[in-house]
Amino acid sequence: MGAVKKRYLIGGIILVAIVGYLLYLSLGSSVMYYVTVGELLDGGYGKYDTDIRVTGKVANGSIEWDAAQLQLEFDVIEGNASLPVIYNGAMPDGFSSGADVLVEGRYHPDQVFRASTILMKCPSKYEPEE
Numbered sequence: 001m002g003a004v005k006k007r008y009l010i011g012g013i014i015l016v017a018i019v020g021y022l023l024y025l026s027l028g029s030s031v032m033y034y035v036t037v038g039e040l041l042d043g044g045y046g047k048y049d050t051d052i053r054v055t056g057k058v059a060n061g062s063i064e065w066d067a068a069q070l071q072l073e074f075d076v077i078e079g080n081a082s083l084p085v086i087y088n089g090a091m092p093d094g095f096s097s098g099a100d101v102l103v104e105g106r107y108h109p110d111q112v113f114r115a116s117t118i119l120m121k122c123p124s125k126y127e128p129e130e
Helices: 002-030 035-041
Strands: 033-036 052-058 065-068 070-078 081-088 100-107 113-120
Touching: 033 035, 033 070, 035 052, 035 081, 081 100
Parallel strands: 033 052, 081 113
Antiparallel strands: 052 070, 052 100, 065 070, 070 081, 100 113
């Protein structure tokens, strides 16, 4: 009986190790830092080559839209910190100066954030009046 119990124990340990490794792989690829513009520019966590989300407002007068190339360039600001962003794709509905945005992508050594996704925060006009 001792040999059979030992086999089950070893099999159970191997099974738990495999499940743990698969969970680690699946969660590791979906984890993304969420930072403000100031936190990104201070960058104490290894800011390059890491998928991150940055939140802030679109700076007034910074929007440059190239419809032929589907390229959008703008600055995201928070306080006195400003971050240049380049996004390739269709311009989101409601995108304008002063809008609250959340950009997902990577910050590069050339000091430009290359966004893969732009999420617009809901404007207050959709909130019920008090």
